[in-house]
Amino acid sequence: MGSLNEAAGGVRLHIGVFGRTNSGKSSFVNAFTGQQVSIAADVAGTTTDPVNKPMEIFPLGACVVTDTAGFDDGSALGKQRIEKTRLAAEKSDIGVILFDGSDMEAELEWFSFFRERKTPVLSVVTKSDNRTPDEIQRLCGEIGKQTGSEPVVVSSATGEGMERVREALARLVPEDFDARSITGSLADEDDVVMLVMPQDIQAPKGRLILPQVQTIRELLDKNCVVVSVTADKMAQGLKSLAKPPKLIVTDSQVFGEVYAGKPKESMLTSFSVLFAAYKGDLPYYMEGARTLDGLRENARVLIAECCTHAPLTEDIGRVKIPRMLRSRLGQGLEIVHKSGTDFPADLSGYDLIIQCGACMYNRKYVLSRVEQAKIQGVPMTNYGVVIAHLTGILDKIAAVP
Numbered sequence: 374m375g376s377l378n379e380a381a382g383g384v385r386l387h388i389g390v391f392g393r394t395n396s397g398k399s400s401f402v403n404a405f406t407g408q409q410v411s412i413a414a415d416v417a418g419t420t421t422d423p424v425n426k427p428m429e430i431f432p433l434g435a436c437v438v439t440d441t442a443g444f445d446d447g448s449a450l451g452k453q454r455i456e457k458t459r460l461a462a463e464k465s466d467i468g469v470i471l472f473d474g475s476d477m478e479a480e481l482e483w484f485s486f487f488r489e490r491k492t493p494v495l496s497v498v499t500k501s502d503n504r505t506p507d508e509i510q511r512l513c514g515e516i517g518k519q520t521g522s523e524p525v526v527v528s529s530a531t532g533e534g535m536e537r538v539r540e541a542l543a544r545l546v547p548e549d550f551d552a553r554s555i556t557g558s559l560a561d562e563d564d565v566v567m568l569v570m571p572q573d574i575q576a577p578k579g580r581l582i583l584p585q586v587q588t589i590r591e592l593l594d595k596n597c598v599v600v601s602v603t604a605d606k607m608a609q610g611l612k613s614l615a616k617p618p619k620l621i622v623t624d625s626q627v628f629g630e631v632y633a634g635k636p637k638e639s640m641l642t643s644f645s646v647l648f649a650a651y652k653g654d655l656p657y658y659m660e661g662a663r664t665l666d667g668l669r670e671n672a673r674v675l676i677a678e679c680c681t682h683a684p685l686t687e688d689i690g691r692v693k694i695p696r697m698l699r700s701r702l703g704q705g706l707e708i709v710h711k712s713g714t715d716f717p718a719d720l721s722g723y724d725l726i727i728q729c730g731a732c733m734y735n736r737k738y739v740l741s742r743v744e745q746a747k748i749q750g751v752p753m754t755n756y757g758v759v760i761a762h763l764t765g766i767l768d769k770i771a772a773v774p
């Protein structure tokens with residue numbers, strides 16, 4: 374897990390810029406963001422890894438604009454680069470495709486890639502200062518015919534059209550992007566919310582801190598009264614309040630004792646279940662977790678981690694969940710681990726996918742995995758929800774409506 378800043382990338386609007394090598398992606402990103410983000414050059418393939426530029430864009434708010442390698446990179450490193458470009462595409466909340474000539478095959482393929490994932494796409498014709506009006510009209514007509522949507526015409530050299538890009542992007546922001554909140558309608562203005570924090574909150578790795586920080590921030594923004602305790606201080610914390618909290622959010626490790634000790638008026642949920650909903654598809658995850666009960670002893674389970682963090686000794690995905698699964702389903706269970714960009718395109722060999730908490734990734738990226746699982750008819754759940762199910766608490770939690 375990285376720094377707070379890096380991880381906060383998980384909640385920004387991700388705008389990815391795609392196109393062939395030399396189509397003008399880097400120049401476009403520079404011109405659009407008004408800053409020198411990445412190197413633009415005549416030499417094909419200057420941008421090798423995706424370059425992320427976090428910034429505030431009016432009226433879009435906090436964004437990350439990503440400049441990518443050309444999707445036609447033919448170099449020796451090309452395959453790896455295209456893989457990284459694909460990952461950037463999966464993370465994008467909005468895809469921008471630069472069209473740069475009459476051969477549009479690759480561009481249209483990428484257009485379909487986004488459409489299939491229900492990611493809004495903006496088509497852009499750039500270098501307008503360098504094209505005749507006839508050429509622009511012909512390009513736009515063809516793009517309109519092929520995609521059913523009108524491209525925005527810009528020049529990165531003169532800055533022409535950048536305002537229209539901003540407006541078009543604002544119209545494309547997914548409706549639920551801002552509206553999505555961690556606690557949903559479980560907590561409102563003036564509600565008292567008690568957070569039962571992990572005992573090891575000061576653990577040097579800091580792996581568990583971000584969800585708690587984000588939850589506190591959101592509750593304070595909602596004008597709730599937030600009380601934080603560790604499990605051993607919960608009774609004392611409750612006694613100090615004039616009335617029971619409306620909601621208790623607990624670290625799932627201590628769910629049992631918090632459940633036993635909570636006032637009956639208080640709703641109870643866990644950070645991991647709140648984040649399963651925030652970062653993924655909670656109903657699908659709950660359904661997926663329940664399919665565990667019907668799994669054969671020799672079933673194949675895919676544990677999918679989003680990044681290649683160094684495994685901890687008591688790592689949830691590597692140690693804890695496999696141990697729980699085997700004690701429930703027997704030693705014949707086959708567990709396959711994939712991390713980072715290794716998420717398989719073909720999921721047909723798996724009976725269940727268990728996705729990590731995706732703390733470093735945005736909702737869009739996780740949902741693109743969920744979408745693949747749904748299309749291929751494979752049940753999927755995540756760490757928090759599967760642990761909740763295996764420890765028998767899934768039916769006791771209040772889920773975000």
Ligand SMILES: Nc1nc2c(ncn2[C@@H]2O[C@H](COP(=O)(O)OP(=O)(O)O)[C@@H](O)[C@H]2O)c(=O)[nH]1
Pocket residue numbers: 392393394395396397398399400401412413414415417418419420443499500501502503527528529530531
């Ligand atoms: N005249 C003109 N040239 C452009 C424009 N955008 C990019 N270029 C040129 O096209 C070449 C490739 O641009 P670059 O941004 O590096 O393309 P990338 O490979 O897609 O990132 C460079 O020589 C740029 O100067 C533009 O709007 N107008």
Ligand code: SF4
Pocket residue numbers: 374678679680681682729730731732733734
């Ligand atoms: S594997 Fe998933 S949960 Fe673990 S650190 Fe990476 S993104 Fe976060």
Ligand SMILES: [Mg+2]
Pocket residue numbers: 398399400412413418419420441
């Ligand atoms: Mg470039």
